Structures are given as C-alpha cells and as structure tokens.
Amino acid sequence: MPEPDDHLVIEPSVLYVGTPVYLVSTMNPDGTPNLAPASSHFALGRTIVLGLETDGQSVQNLADRPELTVSFPSGALWRNVERLSTVTGRDPVPDAKADHYRFEPEKFERAGLSPVASDLVAPPRVRECPLQFEAVVQRITPGVDAGFAMVESEVVRVHAHPALVVPGTDHLDPRAWHPLIYSFRHYFDRGSELGWTRKSRTAPTPPEIARWESFGGTWEVADVGDSSATVRLCRCDGGEEVSRITSSEPDFVAWAAVMAS
Ligand SMILES: Cc1cc2nc3c(=O)[nH]c(=O)nc-3n(C[C@H](O)[C@H](O)[C@H](O)COP(=O)(O)O)c2cc1C
Structure with a gap:
C-alpha cells in the first residue's frame, strides 16, 4: 500500500x-x-x-x-x-x-x-x-x-x-x-553548502584522491552515507584494491556522494 x-x-x-x-x-x-x-x-x-x-x-x-x-x-x-x-x-x-x-x-x-x-x-x-x-x-x-x-x-x-x-x-x-x-x-542568506553537481568546475577533489590519481591509480566509491564515505584505491593495472580511505570530512563525503550518483 x-x-x-x-x-x-x-x-x-x-x-x-x-x-x-x-x-x-x-x-x-x-x-x-x-x-x-x-x-x-x-x-x-x-x-x-x-x-x-x-x-x-x-x-x-x-x-x-x-x-x-x-x-x-x-x-x-x-x-x-x-x-x-x-x-x-x-x-x-x-x-x-x-x-x-x-x-x-x-x-x-x-x-x-x-x-x-x-x-x-x-x-x-x-x-x-x-x-x-x-x-x-x-x-x-x-x-x-x-x-x-x-x-x-x-x-x-x-x-x-x-x-x-x-x-x-x-x-x-x-x-x-x-x-x-x-x-x-x-x-x-543562502545558508551553508550541501554539495555540488558533477559538472562543477570548482568542486574540490579530496587531496588524497588527487594524489592517488597523480600516481596513475584508480578508485571506486565503496560506500557513502550521510556523514561518512569509503573509497577503494585500486591499481591502474587490473584494478586490484590496494587500500581504502574512510572519512567523515564533509568535502570528502559530498565528493563521494557526487561520484557515486
Ligand atoms: C525583494 C523584491 C523583489 C521584487 N521582485 C519583483 C519582480 O520580480 N518583478 C517586478 O516587476 N517587480 C518586483 N518587485 C517590485 C518592484 O520593485 C516594483 O515593481 C517597482 O515599482 C519597480 O520600480 P520601477 O517602477 O521604478 O521600475 C520586487 C520588489 C522587491 C522589494
């Protein structure tokens, strides 16, 4: 019903x-x-x-x-x-x-x-x-x-x-x-920021993700909730998981939510 x-x-x-x-x-x-x-x-x-x-x-x-x-x-x-x-x-x-x-x-x-x-x-x-x-x-x-x-x-x-x-x-x-x-x-006033759209040209990529990408690594959002997110860091060759980052930092969570959507 x-x-x-x-x-x-x-x-x-x-x-x-x-x-x-x-x-x-x-x-x-x-x-x-x-x-x-x-x-x-x-x-x-x-x-x-x-x-x-x-x-x-x-x-x-x-x-x-x-x-x-x-x-x-x-x-x-x-x-x-x-x-x-x-x-x-x-x-x-x-x-x-x-x-x-x-x-x-x-x-x-x-x-x-x-x-x-x-x-x-x-x-x-x-x-x-x-x-x-x-x-x-x-x-x-x-x-x-x-x-x-x-x-x-x-x-x-x-x-x-x-x-x-x-x-x-x-x-x-x-x-x-x-x-x-x-x-x-x-x-x-417009209040506090909640997130952004994927098309944004000013959205911050989390520094740890940017660093991983600069080494040629890939990543995948494993889990994202309202206040925390987990991202898998993977090798570029074959995508094997190397480690995970879990963070409750608001920019990281918003970035993961955008990337997972
Ligand atoms: C916050 C605010 C928003 C307003 N929004 C509009 C609007 O969207 N369109 C409009 O024609 N008038 C709007 N008004 C009313 C105009 O200011 C009003 O029509 C005024 O006569 C326009 O000045 P003018 O006659 O010198 O052009 C708004 C007024 C305020 C204070």
Whole structure:
C-alpha cells in the first residue's frame, strides 16, 4: 500500500519559492538612471530573462532604451534593497501602486548605493553589489497575465568582485558568493553548502584522491552515507584494491556522494 499523502492543498498569495534578488538599472527619458529591486529571473547560457511588472518604470525604460545592468546584492545588503520596496521611478504612480508606492527619482541615493559607470551600456552598475551584469534587450514578450512581461537580454559583460573569482580563472567561487535570497517575501542568506553537481568546475577533489590519481591509480566509491564515505584505491593495472580511505570530512563525503550518483 502506498503511503497516504500528508501534504496540505493551499492557496498561497505568492509563489516566490526563493530566488536571488537583483537590482535592475535602466535609463529614464531624462537621462538619469532608474534602479529597481526584483527577483523573478532565470539565466541560461548568455541569456538572462527577467520577469518585470508592466506598470513599472523599468520595463517602460527597456521598451524605449534597450540597455540594462543587473546587479546582484549579497545578503548583507538586504536593508539597502528594502529601502527601494516602496518607491517607483514612474511619475505619476500608477493607480494599482498608489496605496503602497511613491515616486522617487533618486533611487541610488534612496537605497544608499553608488552608481558606477558601465563599459558597454548606458545604465550604471551598483558598486556595492559583488556581481554585476551588463546586458542588452533582445526581446520583450507580454506575459499571459497583462501585469508582467518577460525581458530576454544578452549579457554582454560580467563584473565580479575579486573575492568571488577563483584566482587565475574566469570561475566564480560558489563558496565565496552569498546572494540575497527572496523567499515568500522574506530575505535570507543562502545558508551553508550541501554539495555540488558533477559538472562543477570548482568542486574540490579530496587531496588524497588527487594524489592517488597523480600516481596513475584508480578508485571506486565503496560506500557513502550521510556523514561518512569509503573509497577503494585500486591499481591502474587490473584494478586490484590496494587500500581504502574512510572519512567523515564533509568535502570528502559530498565528493563521494557526487561520484557515486
Ligand atoms: C525583494 C523584491 C523583489 C521584487 N521582485 C519583483 C519582480 O520580480 N518583478 C517586478 O516587476 N517587480 C518586483 N518587485 C517590485 C518592484 O520593485 C516594483 O515593481 C517597482 O515599482 C519597480 O520600480 P520601477 O517602477 O521604478 O521600475 C520586487 C520588489 C522587491 C522589494
């Protein structure tokens, strides 16, 4: 008999499961920059797709001047982000927003954040944000709900704080990056690392395994549990087992779990 389903059927007011916050900067008609917090987005390849409300100034700016920056704040900047949660760059404020928003032309000042010139696009980046994209709009598609649009943009330049970059590479160090997460209207830091996918270019190979491989040896994960793992070290010729390593070191256990999966 299958287990009975113990989930509740509910009607949540939003479906914001948990996405990094970004600050989108666009150019206003008068040549000043707008800055708006948002979280709806995904990225694939060099394309970033933003979900933006159609009554905001940002999407209006992008329809007329298709350049933007997308700056990702770290968790530490949540208060700066929140200072933008009740302001719009749109004047007059649209009726639907009138109860909760007021017009603010000086968004950077309001947030306590600093504009820094971009290399390839007109809108500035946010200096305090450790990760910043410059992008050019490729297409704006109306949503099935007229209240939002999908803005597909090509990322043309990426700026990263040096502390986020693996030295000597173009890889972002996931362990150094703490995006601000927006989940059901609350802000979170991203929490501790659990593991990684096999495709990761920054995952650590346990030093003892790397050493064994450098001697030409092979290995096989013998057993992996929640808090410990055992790996067989084998000869390269014929795969005969030479010894075993059992470890409860978290990186070793996570590596073994990835390799065994
Ligand atoms: C944390 C956070 C996340 C938000 N996420 C979105 C979003 O994904 N899309 C969106 O259009 N608005 C989002 N908003 C609301 C916008 O900031 C709001 O629509 C604002 O009017 C945009 O500014 P603008 O009118 O100057 O463009 C979010 C606000 C906050 C504080």
